[in-house]
Amino acid sequence: MDNVRVDENEEAHKGRDETAKERADRRWTELLQELRVAQTGVQILFGFLLAVVFQPRFATLADSDKTIYVVTVLLGSATAAALIGPVCHHRLLTGRNLKPETVVWASRLTLLGLVLLFCTMCSALLLIMRVALHNTLALWLVGGMALWSFTCWFVIPVLAVARSDGRNGNEDGE
Template sequence: MTATPEADGDADRRREGGAGRRETPEERADRRWTDLLQELRVAQTGVQILFGFLLAVVFQPRFAELSDTDHTIYVVTVMLGSATAAALIGPVSYHRLLTGHRLKPETVTWASRLTVLGLGLLFCTMCSALLLILRVALHSALALWLVGGMALWFLACWLVFPAWALARTSPGRSRE
């Protein structure tokens, strides 16, 4: 007796632990790659705009008036912005260099990990940029408290709310 494609798909779903979609590993990798690209488009655009503004700051006449601490915060922010851009653009390089080598599932996994790293770096970049801006604008310790509050808001939006939604899903639901 020969196995039907449906039966093979059922076996794949059982191995993956859920009812899920009826897709081959290659189809799943293609879908996950497309989803990842959509996410990266949003993140990359924001990072590139932020990074562009950061690069322009050093050429403003008032930059020379900043304190040593603010200069240090600026340098750290630019370095974080550079690292963020590299991590969020990195998946494109992964895909381009590995295309045609039948490594799509592995490419998606590594690109996804690099994206998560990039989002962590983006969190740090945003907090650092906000600290610099608020220190210059407020000239007080209130800046640090405001950045702390905003950091908590970022964490809530990026981690807590998704974790809460995940916790509210039924235990039998498939991961993808």
């Protein structure tokens, strides 16, 4: 079944002439490109976060700011784990004829990683704004940036799906 080309009706629905294995390979390649972008940003952000605690000024932070820092580092760690997870998942399952399942789980981990990245960025921004502005406008600025990021990352894609009104179907069967 995997090596059989999709029939014409299914091809029109899927939008591509590819086998299930070819689709899994394409989706995996696309996912890797997305992960490269996200992982680089997370690694840079996480590296900076790890260095903050060793700065002399860290000791002078209020307890609430230290708590925000700890939460931010934990979120950054969880984000890195979620976005690196698909690579480990793929490596452990390579050669077991489970590529379609690997792609599905890797996609889920990537989406979770993006949600965690959103939270990490908001938390890091909150800490920075509280320290830089001494609480002046910090929550408003972070709230505005959170709304902007949420709109760019999640609202616009959801609107695009809603506006497509099923015209294009779902080429990946998700």
